[in-house]
Amino acid sequence: AQSVTQLDSQVPVFEEAPVELRCNYSSSVSVYLFWYVQYPNQGLQLLLKYLSGSTLVKGINGFEAEFNKSQTSFHLRKPSVHISDTAEYFCAVSVYSSASKIIFGSGTRLSIRP
Amino acid sequence: GAGVSQSPRYKVAKRGQDVALRCDPISGHVSLFWYQQALGQGPEFLTYFQNEAQLDKSGLPSDRFFAERPEGSVSTLKIQRTQQEDSAVYLCASSLVGRSSGNTIYFGEGSWLTVV
Numbered sequence: 001a002q003s004v005t006q007l008d009s010q011v012p013v014f015e016e017a018p019v020e021l022r023c024n025y026s027s028s029v030s031v032y033l034f035w036y037v038q039y040p041n042q043g044l045q046l047l048l049k050y051l052s053g054s055t056l057v058k059g060i061n062g063f064e065a066e067f068n069k070s071q072t073s074f075h076l077r078k079p080s081v082h083i084s085d086t087a088e089y090f091c092a093v094s095v096y097s098s099a100s101k102i103i104f105g106s107g108t109r110l111s112i113r114p
Numbered sequence: 115g116a117g118v119s120q121s122p123r124y125k126v127a128k129r130g131q132d133v134a135l136r137c138d139p140i141s142g143h144v145s146l147f148w149y150q151q152a153l154g155q156g157p158e159f160l161t162y163f164q165n166e167a168q169l170d171k172s173g174l175p176s177d178r179f180f181a182e183r184p185e186g187s188v189s190t191l192k193i194q195r196t197q198q199e200d201s202a203v204y205l206c207a208s209s210l211v212g213r214s215s216g217n218t219i220y221f222g223e224g225s226w227l228t229v230v
Contacts, residue, residue: 043205043221090156104156
């Protein structure tokens, strides 16, 4: 079975500071990896995904994530955050052979201080 | 509309009442998913359709939960005899193609269910 761990439930940062949201996964088979963002009272929106190839993935809104197979991690980073980045961020995995399930972590709430 | 549409957006149900939640996926999308998101948690998988076929319902928490997609487009999630623990946001999502788990999945804004 697969699982996703987001170690930080909340991350407060100052505006224009860098941020890293941590994600670790567990799987005995190869997986695809995703980061989704959920703004208040809205649905989930895909930020970026790793399928194969380069381990550094760039997404929307200036976010990027790096796949580290040996550490089973897929941390999300942004060099300079804005107030508009305030949201809940979810890391997720799906298995190559499964068309159906995306398994989500419990989420990290990013709060930006002016 | 261009996105996944869900209705109602908000539903308050008395315990024991039956509810039905509707999902209109993006036109032409083959795959449709239902997720349950409890307060402060990540979404939990409920069920998956490819066209009208329900290929995976392993996440449905009990036989009170039932989903259908009879014509391969609109889907309905029905919860019978609602209980307080059913209070959650129910998210519907769709993707263009079928069996390829790397495809982008588009989520609706969710139906917020509160059971009192």
